[in-house]
Amino acid sequence: MEKIVSLCKRRGFIFPGSEIYGGLANSWDYGPLGVELKNNIKQEWWKRFVHQRTDVVGIDSALIMNPKVWEASGHLSNFSDPLVECPKDHQRFRADQIEITDNGFQLCPSCGEILGPEKQFNLMFKTFIGPSEEQANIAYFRPETAQGMFVDFKNVLETTRKRLPFGIAQIGKSFRNEITPGNFIFRTREFEQMEIEYFIAEKDWKAYFEHWLDEMKRWLKDLGIAEEKLHYDDIPEGERAHYSQRTVDIEYDFPFGKKELYGLAYRTDFDLKNHMEKSGEDLRYTDPESGEEFLPHVIEPTWGVDRSVLAALVEAYHEEEAPTAEKGETEARVVLKFPKWLAPVKVAILPLSKKENLSSFAKEIHRDLVQEFVCEYDETQSIGKRYRRQDEIGTPYCVTVDFESLEDKAVTVRDRDTMQQERIAIAELKAYLREKLS
Ligand code: ATP
Numbered sequence: 001m002e003k004i005v006s007l008c009k010r011r012g013f014i015f016p017g018s019e020i021y022g023g024l025a026n027s028w029d030y031g032p033l034g035v036e037l038k039n040n041i042k043q044e045w046w047k048r049f050v051h052q053r054t055d056v057v058g059i060d061s062a063l064i065m066n067p068k069v070w071e072a073s074g075h076l077s078n079f080s081d082p083l084v085e086c087p088k089d090h091q092r093f094r095a096d097q098i099e100i101t102d103n104g105f106q107l108c109p110s111c112g113e114i115l116g117p118e119k120q121f122n123l124m125f126k127t128f129i130g131p132s133e134e135q136a137n138i139a140y141f142r143p144e145t146a147q148g149m150f151v152d153f154k155n156v157l158e159t160t161r162k163r164l165p166f167g168i169a170q171i172g173k174s175f176r177n178e179i180t181p182g183n184f185i186f187r188t189r190e191f192e193q194m195e196i197e198y199f200i201a202e203k204d205w206k207a208y209f210e211h212w213l214d215e216m217k218r219w220l221k222d223l224g225i226a227e228e229k230l231h232y233d234d235i236p237e238g239e240r241a242h243y244s245q246r247t248v249d250i251e252y253d254f255p256f257g258k259k260e261l262y263g264l265a266y267r268t269d270f271d272l273k274n275h276m277e278k279s280g281e282d283l284r285y286t287d288p289e290s291g292e293e294f295l296p297h298v299i300e301p302t303w304g305v306d307r308s309v310l311a312a313l314v315e316a317y318h319e320e321e322a323p324t325a326e327k328g329e330t331e332a333r334v335v336l337k338f339p340k341w342l343a344p345v346k347v348a349i350l351p352l353s354k355k356e357n358l359s360s361f362a363k364e365i366h367r368d369l370v371q372e373f374v375c376e377y378d379e380t381q382s383i384g385k386r387y388r389r390q391d392e393i394g395t396p397y398c399v400t401v402d403f404e405s406l407e408d409k410a411v412t413v414r415d416r417d418t419m420q421q422e423r424i425a426i427a428e429l430k431a432y433l434r435e436k437l438s
Helices: 002-011 032-051 067-072 146-151 153-160 202-222 270-279 305-316 356-369 383-393 403-408 426-437
Strands: 014-016 028-030 056-058 080-085 092-094 119-122 126-128 138-140 166-175 190-200 230-234 246-254 257-268 297-304 317-323 330-336 347-351 375-377 397-401 410-415 421-425
Touching: 002 014, 002 305, 002 317, 002 330, 002 383, 028 032, 032 056, 032 166, 032 190, 032 202, 032 305, 067 138, 067 146, 067 270, 146 153, 146 166, 146 190, 146 270, 153 166, 190 202, 190 305, 202 246, 202 257, 202 297, 246 305, 257 270, 257 305, 270 297, 297 305, 305 317, 330 383, 347 356, 347 383, 356 375, 356 397, 356 403, 356 426, 383 397, 397 426, 403 410, 410 426, 421 426
Parallel strands: 056 166, 347 375, 347 397
Antiparallel strands: 014 028, 080 092, 080 119, 126 138, 166 190, 190 297, 230 246, 246 257, 257 297, 317 330, 397 410, 410 421
């Protein structure tokens, strides 16, 4: 993990948040490469699950909703973690993460003191709407994107005229006042989720649960996650969230242990039923054939964006011995072997020298390639160092422009994984890269 955190900072993937003020614990900012990586994940997800399907539509709902939403969803009364405090050093921990001793105590992991009694701590972030901080003005930052889909269910149904089964998808930030955030971007207090609420008739829930489990597996494969590092944990009754009748946690072997990456839940008609009751709006669906009116049930696959970024980084990170320019010698290289679609930069254009004629020739190639690919142009340092940098950020192809290029109108293309180099005519370059990157 240390190596990944340090690479992320050094190369501009992820920085500590508010760093010039000494940081803010467990807050992180995505830098120039991190935002590309994260956007690639979100765009691919949207393309696959919204644009390429006829049964899913997207929304983008408000982060702060009417507080009654959280009353109806059960978050005000149930969305809490058990909290224990050390009476000596006043550190706080999640009770379910601290071992119980043989004589029934829980000890402070820092000082060994017996921890105080367990209290329930609500994870929602509170704020006030408007200038006066009164009880009547309390509002909450959403702890999940899901409620947006339930609250907008009727509007979506009426405007799209979708028939069951159909889903509503959303990508956006969620906020949880976690007791023990940590492990880099794994657990933070603000994070992004990609969620689908898939509305079905109750009788079909098992089939659609399996369908979405398969879709999540397919996604993980394309994200480059090794199958043997994934675990599918069917959560027993009593341990599931208050709304769920079946939950499968998809866990991944992170460097700090086996932890949840994504989740899949059967939320029954819990949410629509409660919103219908509390809002007084009729949220039932009318079957167009039978005329029967009923509340749809829901399968909810949910993906954490930041945990996707972290798992993709962990999987992509490789250290290996690579041959140097001198025959027979090798040196260590760090390379992020991202699947090509995921790489933040697809092509680097590297002129061998900064001399004006070569530089302007290479810049012209760059101007042409950026029409189609995310590119970087770099003419600083030695070519070896520039290759290392591109390896470290996972760029699949480096295009080297040399003095011969001015004559033969061809460039050398280096492959990140094989390090093989190929001479390609500039006229063919776009088509060559298009094919390689597809
Ligand atoms: P955990 O058990 O790790 O707290 P959870 O079961 O509460 O997670 P869900 O409510 O199922 O999580 O949230 C759906 C997804 O959102 C998770 O699978 C995860 O990818 C992501 N997620 C949840 N909490 C956080 C967080 N604090 N930081 C980053 N991602 C998160």
